[in-house]
Amino acid sequence: MTQYQFRDRADHALGSGGSSGSLVQVLSDQNPRTPQQSNNLDIVGLGKRYTSQQASDGVLQVLENINLNVQAGQFVSIVGASGCGKSTLLRLVLGLDSEYEGQILIGGQPISGTGRDRGIVFQDHRLFPWLTVAQNVGVALRNSPFNAAQKRDLIAEHIALVGLEGFEQSYPHQISGGMAQRVAIARGLVNRPSMLLLDEPLGALDALTRSRLQVELQRIWEKEKITMLLVTHDVDEAVFLGDRVVVMEPHPGRIKRTVEIDLPRERNRSDPDFIRLRDDVLSDFLDIDVNQIDTQALNPSSLPRSFADLRMSW
Numbered sequence: 320m321t322q323y324q325f326r327d328r329a330d331h332a333l334g335s336g337g338s339s340g341s342l343v344q345v346l347s348d349q350n351p352r353t354p355q356q357s358n359n360l361d362i363v364g365l366g367k368r369y370t371s372q373q374a375s376d377g378v379l380q381v382l383e384n385i386n387l388n389v390q391a392g393q394f395v396s397i398v399g400a401s402g403c404g405k406s407t408l409l410r411l412v413l414g415l416d417s418e419y420e421g422q423i424l425i426g427g428q429p430i431s432g433t434g435r436d437r438g439i440v441f442q443d444h445r446l447f448p449w450l451t452v453a454q455n456v457g458v459a460l461r462n463s464p465f466n467a468a469q470k471r472d473l474i475a476e477h478i479a480l481v482g483l484e485g486f487e488q489s490y491p492h493q494i495s496g497g498m499a500q501r502v503a504i505a506r507g508l509v510n511r512p513s514m515l516l517l518d519e520p521l522g523a524l525d526a527l528t529r530s531r532l533q534v535e536l537q538r539i540w541e542k543e544k545i546t547m548l549l550v551t552h553d554v555d556e557a558v559f560l561g562d563r564v565v566v567m568e569p570h571p572g573r574i575k576r577t578v579e580i581d582l583p584r585e586r587n588r589s590d591p592d593f594i595r596l597r598d599d600v601l602s603d604f605l606d607i608d609v610n611q612i613d614t615q616a617l618n619p620s621s622l623p624r625s626f627a628d629l630r631m632s633w
């Protein structure tokens with residue numbers, strides 16, 4: 320589907336005579352999501368400490384010397400054991416917390432708080448139950464410079480982008496969990512950010528909905544050409560979506576290894592190269608060599624296929 324067809328569908332979905340495709344075109348031209356070098360993310364020597372009773376000395380070093388460069392338009396997956404600081408890392412990149420060591424630079428400039436250039440999607444959709452789908456998406460535009468007509472077009476465009484035309488006036492209790500998460504993705508994108516931060520966004524969904532939304536997420540990423548940073552517990556998902564998978568280790572949270580996923584998209588989960596890369600990430604993650612496991616000694620019916628179906632849940 321072309322951009323223009325998307326826009327046509329968006330206009331149709333709103334059912335408003337005043338919603339013009341040309342206005343959406345103007346908005347897109349003014350603020351395209353074309354990757355630009357100026358939107359590269361550079362994390363340099365990042366450290367984060369919390370005052371916490373978890374630590375004997377009262378100070379918990381959650382992140383230590385994180386160095387990560389993400390080119391504009393890349394899809395980077397981040398995996399690691401529970402508590403290794405993945406969500407903390409996203410919170411810092413989002414700009415929710417300004418107390419850290421090191422630097423977080425976007426386009427070479429230190430970030431300063433939150434900004435419309437970064438959107439976020441959480442595991443729980445966090446929709447307001449008393450607002451409709453369209454209003455929930457529009458919440459993110461509250462402090463934006465767009466006028467009412469522009470906001471209406473942006474909302475329609477992004478509801479169409481996530482495939483929810485016809486549900487604009489539905490309330491969260493009237494849609495499924497997968498649809499609610501689509502609304503959250505639309506809300507994360509409606510300001511036309513250059514970067515979308517995804518904190519285990521599909522973690523609460525059933526397996527079928529989850530794999531469908533993985534494909535959707537990839538389609539959206541390819542269409543919007545923005546940077547995506549995905550935190551996930553699911554190694555399969557990380558390899559399916561990422562240009563790179565960053566494996567973190569805990570206590571304190573550090574980058575253990577980065578694995579390049581140089582496979583054509585859409586990736587085939589039963590392709591031997593996919594399985595090899597997934598097993599590679601997984602063994603690194605678990606600190607084991609999957610080839611050394613004596614699978615004969617285990618009940619084959621209870622085993623995933625060469626870790627192919629394994630979902631990590633920490």
Ligand SMILES: Nc1ncnc2c1ncn2[C@@H]1O[C@H](COP(=O)(O)OP(=O)(O)OP(=O)(O)O)[C@@H](O)[C@H]1O
Nearest residue numbers: 369370371379381400401402403404405406407408
């Ligand atoms: N505001 C806070 N004050 C004190 N400690 C915190 C705070 N936020 C997080 N932590 C601690 O920091 C560590 C990292 O938390 P974080 O949520 O970033 O990990 P995570 O890797 O995302 O975990 P999970 O995979 O379980 O979501 C944990 O030990 C957590 O208890």
